[in-house]
Amino acid sequence: MRDILVTLIVFASLPLIVKNPVNGVLMWIWISVMNPHTQGWGFATTFPFAFIIAVTTIFSLAISRQPKTLPPSGITVTLIAFILWMNVTTLFAIFPESAAEQWNKVMKIMLMSLVTMAVIRKREDIQRMIWMLTLSLGYYGVKGGVFTVRSGGTERVWGPDNTFIGDNNAIALALIMTIPLMRYLQQSSNKRWLWHAMNAMMVLSALAALGSYSRGGLLAIAAMLGFMWLKSNSKMTGAIVLLLLAPPLLLFMPDRWGQRMDTIGEYQSDDSAMGRINAWHMAYNLAKDRFFGGGFELAEPSTFLLYAPNPDDVHAAHSIYFQALGEHGFVGLGIYLLLGLLTWRSADWIVRNSRGIPDLAWAGGLAKTIQASMIGFAVGGAFLSLLYFDVPYYLMAAVAAIRILVERRRAELAVPAAVKPLRPAPATAGAAR
Template sequence: MTDLGLTAFVFGLIALGLRRPFIWVLAYLYVDILAPQKISWFLLASLPISLIVFVLAFGGWLLVDDKRDSRFTLRQALLVVLLIYCGLTTMSADFPVEAAAKWAWVWKAMVFSIFLPLTLRTRLRFESAILVMALSIGAIVIGGAIKTLASGGGYGTLKLFVNDNTGIYEGSIISCMAIAAIPLVWWAAKHTTIFPRGKLTTLFAVALIFACMLIPIGTQARTGLLCIALLFLLSLRSVKHRFLFMAAMGALALVAIPFLPESYTKRMDTIENHQSDESASTRVAVWMWTLDYVKDHPLGGGFDAFRSNRLRIETRAATGQGNNTGVEIQQVEDAARAYHSSYFEMLGEQGWPGLFLWLWIQAMGLWQMERLRSRWRKKAAAPGAEADVQWQAPLANALQQAQLIYLLGSLFVGIAFQAFALMLIGVQCGLWSYLRRIDSPDARVIRARPKLNIPGAVAAN
């Protein structure tokens, strides 16, 4: 039944796109985040459904969609440069076969993030894209949250839709993305015009946010805990009653701690002392190896260049009790360990030029969202402000918060090219272009021009 339901839903979206081609863009967002072809075991699993929807989304926009309001931004141009550079490093990669396998999905995710802003021309389209992104993440999160409440989860043992610990279904990645999605969920609940705003919509949003908060507990990913802490700090900037909010969050944390699994609290203890945990010590060793590697390979080694590393890790663990405590030192050898950091992933694979481009793209997004937030917040607070200027600043704020959470999670997870994160960049580029266009002097003059009611006049199409 699950297979039939997924198949019917995907083909239903494709059918709806025949009438409204933008739905194919939404279908790609859904397919690329949820990966229903991995959940399916029959029809969708046997079709290149991601490629099919990818082609439909581009074809629909190219042949049918109105392109008069589409704008190409500097940030999209930087993404194009990074895409070309990644293609060049793939051609000269240290591990050509493995690099080609990663390039096969990276180029598609990057091209779509460059293309997405061109399709986001109205408020309705922004809302639709945000809702599909949030609800696609939510579909994964809700199931994981239910299993967490039922069993407590476990590191590497929480099973989501698929028995596949890769992509967004990997524990640390879904923990980071679930927390990053929370600002988008809350914005959609407060500003949606697609669903009626009311108690039911708010209740669902609160329940989904709670489910997102449970995922780091179920996966026992330390990254998720840090992302939750950052979300709390970022929220202080926009809430009206900061001290009440802080008190409520503190009380909630105190109430929740006794109910946390013992295995979760023990794993979180390793944040303070990484040398007591082999996984954390390995990450530091890989980062040191990467810094040495780029001394000889400043342009990077292409995708999966980490496969050439050889590591010797020293771990320290306390032994004994009371006055008879000591430190046990162990040396472990390892090889071909992944970067476990987007920053070192970019540095090792794309070298200093690739890391610079990636950081430039990220920094520009934070700056642009801050400018939009400030400008449209003033517009919304102005006396007599209309209802149609109330959603822009909160959306810029939500996108900025989501990006900051992603950037923090990226310190400890190799997700530089993660599809959901690239979609966030695409929506940011679209919002920047759209708001600059409607706020231009010419657009303001057109909006302010009085409408003439001329008998017998026919509106231009």
């Protein structure tokens, strides 16, 4: 039944996609982020829904009368540079066959990320994209939260098989990134039922993240909540809410959950943690030896034999940063970090330049929300191989689109751009006299 339902939804959406490529982007996000076909048991689990949606969306964009240019943004330029550099490093890959297979997957994600940038231009399109991301991942938050409550926290929460978020650590991070989006959508509405629904979704998603037993997830949620509290307009209320909610959620989890979290400070005695550090050393040593890095798919015994302190402990990178370093060298890591920095600075610019303009309040709120999500990803991603996870790239596209809308609105109002205040220069002795 689930297979038939997903198939009907996808094929029913194709005429709507042809009519408007924005619908194609939304359907692509639903299929690629939520992976609803994995919730079935029959033919839908392997049916090429994503390919059909992607081809239809690109066809719709080609015949559409809307502009087909990418947003003029440093984010856009840097993302294209990252894509081009990945193509270069693939030519020098240590394992050409497995690298080519992974290249095919990654380039599809990057192509649709660029399509998203070209298509998502209006406020309503951005809002619909945020809704789709939130509901796609919120489904697993509600499902995992209910599972955690029913099991008393004794069983781990996992994501859908054979997806980016299938691992317990990955689903935890994805949910942590989504909680700020839930809060933004809640604050954007005055409907009481939606407020209650989002409150329930946020609490259940937090429980699901805790129920994943992810230590990196615990660090990520702490960083994300800390940032949201710092940026909140009512810090006292936020502190009270955190003090009321955090202890019950933590006390609900069983003793073995607490024992696992306690090992964060004892990583030297944890085989998993030491395996990750060994993989990080391998990536660093390889990048020093090979300017172009090793290309995709490096976790092989031969690379660890050459570059790892412990050649017998073969692990994936388990870090977006060391994954970029090992696969694409120092240049690739630098481009990736620049992409994150430009996204952060653009979001910060949006926050500053939307202040005092009532019809841009949504832009500032969403920009701060995306910053909170990116903080969670930056912290949690330090322990996961999620360099190509598509959700951060969609959020980057949203930031690029929001900035253009803010610039356009300020130009209409003839308001000069806000300048970040500089620290006052220290008074000199002469000035004092």
